[in-house]
Amino acid sequence: MSAQRLLWPTACSLWTIAVGTVVLVAPGSPIRPLVVLPFLLVGPGISLVRLLGLRDVVLELTLACSVGIMLATLVASAMAYFGGWLPRLGLAVLMCITLGASLIDALRARAALRIEASGPR
Amino acid sequence: MSDSGAPESVFERLIGAPGTLRPDVRAGVRALAAAAPSFPSLASVFVVIAALLVWAGSLAAVDLNAMNDLGLVSVLPKAMLAALLLVTTSFCICLHRRELSEPLLALHLLALVVMLYAIPPLVEEVPRFAVTWRHIGVAEAISRTHEVDPTIDAYFNWPGFFALSAFVTNVSGLDATSLAAWTPVALNVLYLGPLLLLLREVTDDRRVVWLGLLIFYLADWIGQDYFSPQGLNYFLYLVILLIVVRWFRRTGRSQVSVWIAQLVRRLSAARALEPGTARRGAAVDSGASGAQRAALMAILLGLFGTTVASHQLTPFAVLLAVTALVVFDRCSSARLPLVMMVLIGTWSAFLAVAYFKGHLASLTGNVGALEQNVGTSVGGRLHGSVEHLLVLYARLAITGGVWSLAFLGAIRAYRRRRFSGTFALLACAPFALMALQPYGGEILLRTYLFSLPFIAFFAACFFYVAADTGRSWITTGFVCVAVGVLGLGFLVTRYGNERMDYFTRAELSAVRYVTETARPGALLLAAASSLPWKLEKYEQFDYKTLDASPVWLSLDPEHPDVAALVREVERELKRPTGGYFVLTRSQEAQLEMLGWRRSFLERFEQGLQGSEELRIAYANRDASVFVVNPQTRRHKEVSR
Numbered sequence: 001m002s003a004q005r006l007l008w009p010t011a012c013s014l015w016t017i018a019v020g021t022v023v024l025v026a027p028g029s030p031i032r033p034l035v036v037l038p039f040l041l042v043g044p045g046i047s048l049v050r051l052l053g054l055r056d057v058v059l060e061l062t063l064a065c066s067v068g069i070m071l072a073t074l075v076a077s078a079m080a081y082f083g084g085w086l087p088r089l090g091l092a093v094l095m096c097i098t099l100g101a102s103l104i105d106a107l108r109a110r111a112a113l114r115i116e117a118s119g120p121r
Numbered sequence: 122m123s124d125s126g127a128p129e130s131v132f133e134r135l136i137g138a139p140g141t142l143r144p145d146v147r148a149g150v151r152a153l154a155a156a157a158p159s160f161p162s163l164a165s166v167f168v169v170i171a172a173l174l175v176w177a178g179s180l181a182a183v184d185l186n187a188m189n190d191l192g193l194v195s196v197l198p199k200a201m202l203a204a205l206l207l208v209t210t211s212f213c214i215c216l217h218r219r220e221l222s223e224p225l226l227a228l229h230l231l232a233l234v235v236m237l238y239a240i241p242p243l244v245e246e247v248p249r250f251a252v253t254w255r256h257i258g259v260a261e262a263i264s265r266t267h268e269v270d271p272t273i274d275a276y277f278n279w280p281g282f283f284a285l286s287a288f289v290t291n292v293s294g295l296d297a298t299s300l301a302a303w304t305p306v307a308l309n310v311l312y313l314g315p316l317l318l319l320l321r322e323v324t325d326d327r328r329v330v331w332l333g334l335l336i337f338y339l340a341d342w343i344g345q346d347y348f349s350p351q352g353l354n355y356f357l358y359l360v361i362l363l364i365v366v367r368w369f370r371r372t373g374r375s376q377v378s379v380w381i382a383q384l385v386r387r388l389s390a391a392r393a394l395e396p397g398t399a400r401r402g403a404a405v406d407s408g409a410s411g412a413q414r415a416a417l418m419a420i421l422l423g424l425f426g427t428t429v430a431s432h433q434l435t436p437f438a439v440l441l442a443v444t445a446l447v448v449f450d451r452c453s454s455a456r457l458p459l460v461m462m463v464l465i466g467t468w469s470a471f472l473a474v475a476y477f478k479g480h481l482a483s484l485t486g487n488v489g490a491l492e493q494n495v496g497t498s499v500g501g502r503l504h505g506s507v508e509h510l511l512v513l514y515a516r517l518a519i520t521g522g523v524w525s526l527a528f529l530g531a532i533r534a535y536r537r538r539r540f541s542g543t544f545a546l547l548a549c550a551p552f553a554l555m556a557l558q559p560y561g562g563e564i565l566l567r568t569y570l571f572s573l574p575f576i577a578f579f580a581a582c583f584f585y586v587a588a589d590t591g592r593s594w595i596t597t598g599f600v601c602v603a604v605g606v607l608g609l610g611f612l613v614t615r616y617g618n619e620r621m622d623y624f625t626r627a628e629l630s631a632v633r634y635v636t637e638t639a640r641p642g643a644l645l646l647a648a649a650s651s652l653p654w655k656l657e658k659y660e661q662f663d664y665k666t667l668d669a670s671p672v673w674l675s676l677d678p679e680h681p682d683v684a685a686l687v688r689e690v691e692r693e694l695k696r697p698t699g700g701y702f703v704l705t706r707s708q709e710a711q712l713e714m715l716g717w718r719r720s721f722l723e724r725f726e727q728g729l730q731g732s733e734e735l736r737i738a739y740a741n742r743d744a745s746v747f748v749v750n751p752q753t754r755r756h757k758e759v760s761r
Contacts, residue, residue: 036293052413062314066360067420070427073281076288077430085267087291
């Protein structure tokens with residue numbers, strides 16, 4: 001069970017790396033929207049929402065989408081209001097949030113794995 | 122019978138009596154048999170796939186040029202209508218089965234969402250709705266100028282959605298028009314999550330949940346799910362209410378609420394039987410820890426803050442809903458409305474002050490004028506061609522029908538102790554919006570939309586009044602007829618204005634010609650509002666429509682003075698910064714739908730073409746662009 005908990009943070013981290021690679025290395029690639037759009041909608045949100053430990057996929061995905069929209073709106077509005085329109089920087093902020101939250105999630109899953117491995121005393 | 126006493130499955134009969142196979146093989150086969158989908162399930166999946174194929178195959182037969190004022194339904198092939206009826210009927214049969222398969226129902230619903238909402242992006246050349254292009258233009262302005270200038274108009278005082286759109290298109294490399302075209306499908310898929318979870322909060326009966334969802338999608342003819350702030354904010358509205366209902370719900374009633382709500386006392390709680398409601402006056406056990414609830418409250422406030430920054434109306438809809446729950450003691454966070462009011466007030470006082478300075482009187486002038494606000498939404502719209510009037514009456518009939526069904530469903534649920542006071546409050550709360558603002562004549566539509574999830578729940582309760590009833594074929598037949606009527610009604614009501622709402626590439630080319638050649642400060646004049654303009658350099662031009670001018674408003678519909686209109690166009694275009702008059706197919710469709718005769722529009726166009734003061738600067742099969750004739754102008758200046 002705990003091993004499964006590593007699935008999401010690993011997937012989120014790999015996805016974030018894929019987004020960074022596509023945007024920086026191959027910005028003209030036709031797969032760019034397919035990689036970036038779902039990331040913006042779900043990536044930062046799911047990595048944060050999973051820290052709540054709700055254990056309901058539909059619920060987590062629903063909250064993840066709303067949190068993803070919220071964070072992207074916050075970042076975009078801040079850039080527009082403060083006159084520093086740097087979309088790549090905004091994307092980098094969202095990628096950092098995703099990686100940071102995924103790291104915390106992974107550490108928690110690893111701790112749970114260790115407890116499982118040590119067995120009942 | 123098997124050795125366990127359970128009825129023998131098909132697989133067991135095939136593999137023979139116990140002992141003829143090794144026990145481990147037999148256990149494996151039995152597990153496989155249990156996991157394998159039943160024949161009715163497979164048949165339902167086949168029906169959905171077949172209907173999708175028929176639907177997709179008939180898309181090519183849609184001829185938009187043959188459309189009349191009934192809208193898209195007038196050119197939809199019969200095969201497409203049959204495919205839609207097939208899916209809705211299959212859905213109803215799935216609801217009839219003893220063991221409900223939620224994945225199967227979800228498959229039906231997703232297929233239906235695609236079949237209902239993906240027709241326009243697949244058959245039309247460019248995104249529909251004039252306002253979609255305006256929103257693309259606002260996002261383009263932010264993306265190009267890298268800032269928000271609140272003095273331009275209201276959009277720049279609530280720019281959250283537009284900044285988000287600009288950001289998304291910038292980083293994803295996706296064209297804004299592609300994003301806009303598929304937004305209705307994406308948003309409706311997105312709505313499914315919070316709707317499903319919300320309905321599950323108030324009933325254990327899965328048939329009510331799924332029929333409620335189906336009714337929601339079939340009754341949502343309002344069409345606010347396009348590329349717009351309200352479309353995205355509706356999703357946030359649903360998620361905020363989900364968080365409140367799931368994690369911050371109370372079951373009971375305080376003394377204050379008793380005092381305030383004597384009239385609805387019995388309805389609000391006396392017979393409520395929602396899952397998890399043990400006794401009155403207690404918070405519903407959501408199973409969440411204090412830290413989880415704190416984090417969820419932070420998310421809720423963050424989402425509310427996003428709506429405040431993105432849309433004028435949605436925060437008020439959320440505020441009214443949450444206030445209703447708090448007043449009637451159905452929300453454990455009593456200070457939440459206060460915090461929401463502070464957030465709305467802060468935004469209005471600091472970041473939307475530029476808009477309020479010039480519009481405060483018009484915004485507050487209609488507060489309390491309920492009759493006038495409702496009249497603008499209903500009476501103000503009931504005119505136009507015969508087919509258009511049919512569409513308008515169909516909208517009224519569907520709205521009235523769904524509300525009546527919900528009312529009867531609420532009564533039946535109440536009598537069978539399945540009434541949800543929480544949902545009754547959430548269904549009623551948006552109606553308070555009607556006392557605040559006419560909202561450009563749309564307040565009744567928006568109210569309908571905000572209350573629709575809860576109305577749909579009660580409408581579903583009408584058919585499935587208890588967990589142990591409603592499995593007769595008579596009930597299933599009634600459900601089939603009701604959703605069939607709603608489905609066909611959806612196509613009439615939602616796409617009833619399609620003749621003026623859809624645009625062609627030719628129309629878009631004409632508008633692009635104007636935005637590319639016009640100087641900053643130029644006037645862009647159109648006969649009516651239905652054209653794909655404002656998509657580029659939004660803040661640089663002055664936009665006007667002729668049908669809002671005093672000359673047009675004083676026209677006699679029987680004998681309109683075409684010469685006066687042509688003179689008005691000539692007068693408007695003579696600006697030092699230049700002017701363009703854009704006349705398109707979609708504008709003519711709009712004016713015809715509103716009751717103006719085709720002969721009048723043809724004479725008007727001939728008058729423009731015959732004017733010495735004007736010349737055609739650009740023309741194609743669907744659009745003409747007129748500008749002031751420089752030769753005539755020079756000639757007049759010389760003779761003067």
